[in-house]
Amino acid sequence: MNPAAESSQVDLRGRRVLVVDDDRLNLLLLGKILQPEGYEVVQANSGESALERYAATEPDLVVLDVVMPGINGFETCREMKRRFGDTSAPVIFITAKTESEDVLEGLAAGGVDYLPKPFRPRETLARIRVHLQNRILMAQQRKLVDQLSAANTAKNRLLGMVAHDLRNPLSTMRGLSEFLRDDSRDGKLTADQGEIVESIYSTSESMLTMVNELLDTAVIESGEIKIHPKLSSLSELLETSVTLNNINAAKKGSKIVLNAAGLPGEVHMDCGKIKQVVDNLISNAIKFSPPSSLVTVEAGAQSNGCTVAVIDQGPGIPDGEHDKLFKDFSQTSVKPTAGEKSTGLGLAICRRIVEAHGGSISAQNRREGGCAFMFSLPLSA
Amino acid sequence: MKFNGKVLITDDEAHIRQFLGLVLKRLGQPVIIEARNGQEAVDAYERHHPDLVLLDVNMPVVDGVQALGRIHTLDPDALVVMLTSLTNRQTIEECARLGAVNYLRKDLPRDELIAQLQIVIDDNFDSAPPAPPPDDRAP
Numbered sequence: 001m002n003p004a005a006e007s008s009q010v011d012l013r014g015r016r017v018l019v020v021d022d023d024r025l026n027l028l029l030l031g032k033i034l035q036p037e038g039y040e041v042v043q044a045n046s047g048e049s050a051l052e053r054y055a056a057t058e059p060d061l062v063v064l065d066v067v068m069p070g071i072n073g074f075e076t077c078r079e080m081k082r083r084f085g086d087t088s089a090p091v092i093f094i095t096a097k098t099e100s101e102d103v104l105e106g107l108a109a110g111g112v113d114y115l116p117k118p119f120r121p122r123e124t125l126a127r128i129r130v131h132l133q134n135r136i137l138m139a140q141q142r143k144l145v146d147q148l149s150a151a152n153t154a155k156n157r158l159l160g161m162v163a164h165d166l167r168n169p170l171s172t173m174r175g176l177s178e179f180l181r182d183d184s185r186d187g188k189l190t191a192d193q194g195e196i197v198e199s200i201y202s203t204s205e206s207m208l209t210m211v212n213e214l215l216d217t218a219v220i221e222s223g224e225i226k227i228h229p230k231l232s233s234l235s236e237l238l239e240t241s242v243t244l245n246n247i248n249a250a251k252k253g254s255k256i257v258l259n260a261a262g263l264p265g266e267v268h269m270d271c272g273k274i275k276q277v278v279d280n281l282i283s284n285a286i287k288f289s290p291p292s293s294l295v296t297v298e299a300g301a302q303s304n305g306c307t308v309a310v311i312d313q314g315p316g317i318p319d320g321e322h323d324k325l326f327k328d329f330s331q332t333s334v335k336p337t338a339g340e341k342s343t344g345l346g347l348a349i350c351r352r353i354v355e356a357h358g359g360s361i362s363a364q365n366r367r368e369g370g371c372a373f374m375f376s377l378p379l380s381a
Numbered sequence: 382m383k384f385n386g387k388v389l390i391t392d393d394e395a396h397i398r399q400f401l402g403l404v405l406k407r408l409g410q411p412v413i414i415e416a417r418n419g420q421e422a423v424d425a426y427e428r429h430h431p432d433l434v435l436l437d438v439n440m441p442v443v444d445g446v447q448a449l450g451r452i453h454t455l456d457p458d459a460l461v462v463m464l465t466s467l468t469n470r471q472t473i474e475e476c477a478r479l480g481a482v483n484y485l486r487k488d489l490p491r492d493e494l495i496a497q498l499q500i501v502i503d504d505n506f507d508s509a510p511p512a513p514p515p516d517d518r519a520p
Contacts, residue, residue, distance in 0.1 A: 167488055168394060168396075168466055169396060170488075171466075171488035172394075172396040172399075175400045175491045176400055178491045178492075179403050212488075226470070228470075
């Protein structure tokens with residue numbers, strides 16, 4: 001829809017206009033111009049009485065003379081904005097003072113427009129109409145934004161509740177299946193039963209990961225991401241993560257190697273959260289590289305921070321899909337190579353965690369093939 | 382070290398109690414007592430004086446944090462581990478203040494859960510079997 005066409009249809013009849021002037025003749029004149037248009041006109045003959053009338057009548061727009069005995073128009077306007085807030089009615093100054101400096105002072109005082117005296121009725125009406133329409137549209141937009149943000153909060157709360165309620169039963173399923181896996185290893189189950197148990201285990205495990213990602217997103221989105229950084233060894237963290245992920249990688253015949261020489265002793269970070277980022281990048285690298293690939297984790301320090309890069313042997317990021325990478329629920333056209341699952345949330349969570357540390361995350365294709373995902377953390381938190 | 386003492390498992394969900402029971406049996410041959418909410422946990426504590434209490438946080442009737450407080454009022458030496466799927470920092474700090482010795486996530490991988498509980502046991506029990514209930518203790 002054409003917004004201009006829509007706005008010209010806004011009915012302005014019955015809108016209240018507060019007209020302020022110490023000259024009775026001007027008040028009369030403005031009243032005569034405004035009333036036939038259907039506006040309700042409220043009058044005041046000084047800045048002080050304008051403030052009182054404003055509080056009593058809550059007008060939609062104020063037409064304000066500048067030169068008046070008592071507090072002048074500019075001061076009245078400033079006081080109006082102070083008392084009635086940012087969403088108070090727009091103020092149009094009407095005055096014979098039309099030097100550029102006067103105009104600037106009026107706009108700085110919070111006015112939206114400036115009309116020269118003596119007024120030209122048609123121009124006065126047109127400007128009043130524009131500002132009233134703007135105010136109405138602004139109010140509509142504000143309401144819409146409030147509604148959307150309430151809906152988003154509700155969505156996150158629901159997401160959080162659902163994920164949370166799913167997590168317990170899923171972790172029990174995974175946990176119980178581990179006891180059966182032990183039995184299977186001890187030869188207490190048939191080969192078929194063993195396979196069934198394996199599949200219950202791996203399915204509940206991957207579902208648990210998805211649920212945790214949903215929960216992380218809900219928590220992070222509701223603004224509750226809190227990091228608790230302390231000085232810790234990044235190279236130790238990387239070693240642990242590489243060792244653990246190598247167990248999974250081996251199932252696909254892949255291997256992860258770490259090159260973390262040159263890392264500083266300790267970095268300010270939230271270990272749990274950064275480990276989540278590293279685990280995510282590594283498991284993605286395995287997921288999107290063909291079987292029997294080599295994933296390289298390289299870490300090093302620069303003058304202002306340290307960088308970790310996870311380099312895969314996958315197909316790389318397709319042209320034009322780069323901006324999808326770090327967004328919620330967004331997946332590129334590249335698919336995991338062994339049917340692995342993905343929520344499209346992992347990298348978005350990584351981005352938020354790294355940014356909460358004051359760092360940055362990025363990805364780029366490599367000329368020799370594959371893709372590098374890099375994040376950096378500042379040395380001083 | 383093997384754990385053959387009395388343990389009170391408190392959770393409102395039967396599947397979690399079942400899972401935790403299996404986990405504890407990996408640590409020895411414990412005597413397992415179950416409670417479904419904080420009130421039952423406090424009552425069971427009074428009756429059985431278990432050597433170890435596993436306490437869920439979110440439960441009906443009386444929640445885990447309240448139950449922890451009451452159990453510690455009954456017995457300041459009670460050994461309580463909180464088990465939860467929540468990681469709210471305030472709750473963690475509140476539980477630490479009320480005397481819980483650890484705060485573990487229920488969705489930890491099983492082997493990690495076993496390892497964490499083993500640490501609690503190694504830290505809190507001598508190699509001798511757990512102490513008898515307080516009423517049998519020498520004055």
